[in-house]
Amino acid sequence: MTTEKILITGALGQIGTELTNRLVEIHGAENVIASGLDRWQKGLTSAGYYERMDVSNTQLVRQVIKDYEITTVYHLASLLSGTSEKQPLFAWKLNVEPLLNFCEMAKEGLISKIFWPSSIAVFGTGIPKENVGQDVVLNPTTVYGISKMSGEKWCEYYFDKYGVDVRSIRYPGLISWKTPAGGGTTDYAVEIFYEALEEKKYKSYITENTAMPMLYMDDAIDATLKLMAAPKENLTIHSSYNLGGMSFTPKELAAEIKKEIPEFEISYDADFRQKIADSWPASIDDSIAKKDWDLNYTFGISEMTQDMIKNLKIKLGK
Numbered sequence: 001m002t003t004e005k006i007l008i009t010g011a012l013g014q015i016g017t018e019l020t021n022r023l024v025e026i027h028g029a030e031n032v033i034a035s036g037l038d039r040w041q042k043g044l045t046s047a048g049y050y051e052r053m054d055v056s057n058t059q060l061v062r063q064v065i066k067d068y069e070i071t072t073v074y075h076l077a078s079l080l081s082g083t084s085e086k087q088p089l090f091a092w093k094l095n096v097e098p099l100l101n102f103c104e105m106a107k108e109g110l111i112s113k114i115f116w117p118s119s120i121a122v123f124g125t126g127i128p129k130e131n132v133g134q135d136v137v138l139n140p141t142t143v144y145g146i147s148k149m150s151g152e153k154w155c156e157y158y159f160d161k162y163g164v165d166v167r168s169i170r171y172p173g174l175i176s177w178k179t180p181a182g183g184g185t186t187d188y189a190v191e192i193f194y195e196a197l198e199e200k201k202y203k204s205y206i207t208e209n210t211a212m213p214m215l216y217m218d219d220a221i222d223a224t225l226k227l228m229a230a231p232k233e234n235l236t237i238h239s240s241y242n243l244g245g246m247s248f249t250p251k252e253l254a255a256e257i258k259k260e261i262p263e264f265e266i267s268y269d270a271d272f273r274q275k276i277a278d279s280w281p282a283s284i285d286d287s288i289a290k291k292d293w294d295l296n297y298t299f300g301i302s303e304m305t306q307d308m309i310k311n312l313k314i315k316l317g318k
């Protein structure tokens with residue numbers, strides 16, 4: 001029998017939708033409370049409860065934590081890199097302040113564990129592109145990267161100073177067929193599959209030889225749950241763990257898709273997100289996560305491509 005009561009913020013987003021389902025399988029719907037900005041409607045979430053809540057509303061969030069006697073928070077609500085560049089001040093407010101609110105509640109003993117997603121966007125320019133290690137100097141040049149780097153430092157601070165159990169992963173680009181991505185730089189790697197099936201062609205806003213780290217959602221959810229289940233004393237990183245997944249360029253992904261859909265053609269027309277991608281690593285060294293909490297992956301580029309196409313064909317009725 002579980003003793004955890006879980007609140008998920010951003011539960012209707014790309015990670016949130018799938019993480020909620022897995023948490024419901026593990027802990028039971030009655031122990032999982034989803035939250036988001038949408039109005040409730042039937043079938044919105046598999047969680048036992050849904051709170052329509054703006055995560056920036058400190059008092060309301062605190063009340064929800066108390067009402068449900070929440071022990072664990074997966075705080076996923078965030079603006080991604082592309083959208084953050086368009087609304088810098090709002091991105092800073094949303095990506096950092098609610099995290100501090102949860103850390104304060106953990107410090108007071110209201111909740112016992114927090115998960116918070118960081119990103120490969122923390123790295124930025126002036127560091128080698130390949131196999132980027134955990135402890136390199138962080139030099140983000142995007143609003144999103146700055147907010148995530150600051151969040152990481154706050155996590156580390158609350159752990160060091162108050163023993164707050166806040167755990168975090170630097171997610172690479174996430175690919176899934178269930179829920180579309182929204183506002184990220186790596187989103188091309190999701191959009192391309194929809195267009196490949198619908199139009200047999202895709203115009204990429206990222207240039208053909210730009211490699212970025214990516215991860216299939218199944219592996220991302222497994223990694224998140226593994227980190228959260230790891231004994232506290234095994235964890236050596238209290239900012240955020242590097243997570244590499246796979247690394248590929250739009251050209252390499254197009255070649256994989258062509259194996260399944262031979263008529264597929266890709267073209268390129270870079271937009272403002274190219275500059276963001278250029279400031280990010282091409283590949284990541286995640287050996288510390290592998291050692292500390294046994295991180296591993298099931299999906300490479302071929303397995304991911306086959307699984308995406310198989311499932312999207314059913315979803316889109318192709």
Ligand code: AKB
Nearest residue numbers: 080081119184185186
């Ligand atoms: C984005 O592209 O903004 C995100 C990320 C890598 O954090 N997918």
